[in-house]
Amino acid sequence: MNEAAENSPEWSDIGTQVTRLVREIIARVADKWTMPIIEALHEEPNARFNQLQRAVDGISQKVLTQSLRQLESEGLVERTAYAETPPRVEYKLTPLGESLGEAFCGVWIWAEKHCQQIEASRAAFQEKRK
Amino acid sequence: MNEAAENSPEWSDIGTQVTRLVREIIARVADKWTMPIIEALHEEPNARFNQLQRAVDGISQKVLTQSLRQLESEGLVERTAYAETPPRVEYKLTPLGESLGEAFCGVWIWAEKHCQQIEASRAAFQEKRK
DNA sequence: CAGTATCCAGTTGGATACTG
């Protein structure tokens, strides 16, 4: 039995009820950068902008700004600007943001457990295609 | 307490161990179409190509083909072609594919539970910006 | 039916320069 499903309703039940809105939300939060940012903010609460950019690894300033604004608009991240010079801005997860991280935990565990197998599959598929 | 975290290790523990490969896998499977396709295949095992395209709602033939090839290469989907005319090709989830669906269950539940709140947040954010 | 091939418009995102 799979540990991620033990205390969840059968996911087929969920699937049949799903609305367009839910799908849109999932597609949104499951993009390239959302989880890395949420992870970084979980690791370092009240992180500042440049600190976050270093933590996220590979994200550009532009995309980090965009992502943070979106996460803020969705209530997943809270932004606090202090009126100082030089300016200081801190970001932290809201409880909703933390709960998304927890919800994603199952996927993370799945990926850790099976990433070797997936890599092997890809390699085998390439071989077969030759 | 959040139901998704009840029987998982603390996700901060996971985060610190995460490798580049795991992140890449997550970014891959968490794209726009992977979950809708896996959901459709879970609902209708042994679905045929056109059946799948109708089920997934909005996906183009090209992208469905690409996605299925990728899922196949990763060992999440099994493709069976029957040597008939007209050709018949059936797709189904592998056990690995099923397990990904189960792992994603937590995110699905999260999205269902909070989508109203997120919509409200977005609206409020728009208002504030005016 | 189950694709492949091609064209092309729209979006994404990096690099760079500039600002309060």
Place this chain on the structure above:
DNA sequence: CAGTATCCAACTGGATACTG
């Protein structure tokens, strides 16, 4: 420091036409 603004190259993905 924490962004905003702009330009532009690359990738994504839809529409269409064609094929075994």
